[in-house]
Amino acid sequence: MATATLRFYAELNDFLPPEQRQRNLTLPFAAPAPVRHLIELAGVPHTEVEVILLEGESVDLETPVGDGQRLAVYPVFEAFDTRPLLRLRPHPLRTPRFLADAHLGALARGLRLLGFDTLWLNDLGDANLAILARREGRILLTRDRRLLMRREVTHGCYIHPVAPQEQLAYLLEHLQLCPEIAPFNRCTLCNGLLEERLPAQVQSQVPPRVQASQEVFWRCRGCGRIYWQGSHWHAMVRRIQALCPDYAPVPGPS
Numbered sequence: 001m002a003t004a005t006l007r008f009y010a011e012l013n014d015f016l017p018p019e020q021r022q023r024n025l026t027l028p029f030a031a032p033a034p035v036r037h038l039i040e041l042a043g044v045p046h047t048e049v050e051v052i053l054l055e056g057e058s059v060d061l062e063t064p065v066g067d068g069q070r071l072a073v074y075p076v077f078e079a080f081d082t083r084p085l086l087r088l089r090p091h092p093l094r095t096p097r098f099l100a101d102a103h104l105g106a107l108a109r110g111l112r113l114l115g116f117d118t119l120w121l122n123d124l125g126d127a128n129l130a131i132l133a134r135r136e137g138r139i140l141l142t143r144d145r146r147l148l149m150r151r152e153v154t155h156g157c158y159i160h161p162v163a164p165q166e167q168l169a170y171l172l173e174h175l176q177l178c179p180e181i182a183p184f185n186r187c188t189l190c191n192g193l194l195e196e197r198l199p200a201q202v203q204s205q206v207p208p209r210v211q212a213s214q215e216v217f218w219r220c221r222g223c224g225r226i227y228w229q230g231s232h233w234h235a236m237v238r239r240i241q242a243l244c245p246d247y248a249p250v251p252g253p254s
């Protein structure tokens with residue numbers, strides 16, 4: 001049996017058992033095997049990896065590893081400048097769009113509130129989620145590292161926090177999303193885009209009291225739900241500003 005020595009850097013260590021973190025790991029394997037196999041043998045999903053050095057040379061996931069070789073594995077957005085190196089995904093997804101797995105409903109609603117196109121489907125199996133993410137160019141969000149290890153998944157993000165209220169902040173920071181937010185333009189229930197409506201156009205759909213107090217409404221193109229700038233709008237703006245301090249609100253639905 002061949003062996004390879006692997007060293008994982010920064011937060012990739014979170015995927016390892018405590019006794020294996022921040023040190024060289026020697027893994028037995030059947031040589032030759034692709035880099036992908038060794039990384040996942042250690043328990044780290046390939047979607048979390050940005051740069052791999054094999055004997056000091058940057059390589060991709062399919063490069064074969066032989067007996068006695070050394071791998072250094074770096075995460076997405078590791079602080080040092082990786083530009084001269086081969087990045088595993090040379091084309092970042094230009095407009096971030098997401099697919100959240102069944103357990104991340106609260107995160108999906110939070111992303112929609114911030115304007116990100118986010119599918120949340122709780123009745124698809126792992127294989128279908130992986131295929132859908134690839135076909136539609138969506139970043140797959142999950143706490144299931146096995147799902148991120150599927151070959152079909154090219155862009156994914158392992159959501160480390162367990163608490164729903166911490167997951168949105170984690171993702172915004174990890175993928176540096178604050179410059180891209182466009183809050184209040186998407187339905188948090190169905191992901192549909194909202195379009196402006198005058199009071200007369202929603203007459204039969206909102207209570208008279210609400211109709212009289214608002215000058216503009218928004219209607220979801222997907223499910224037809226009517227939104228307006230309700231009393232909790234200011235609280236929602238404060239919540240967004242706590243996540244993205246530079247956000248300057250314009251009036252919108254809540």
Ligand SMILES: [Zn+2]
Binds near residue numbers: 190191222223225
């Ligand atoms: Zn809707």
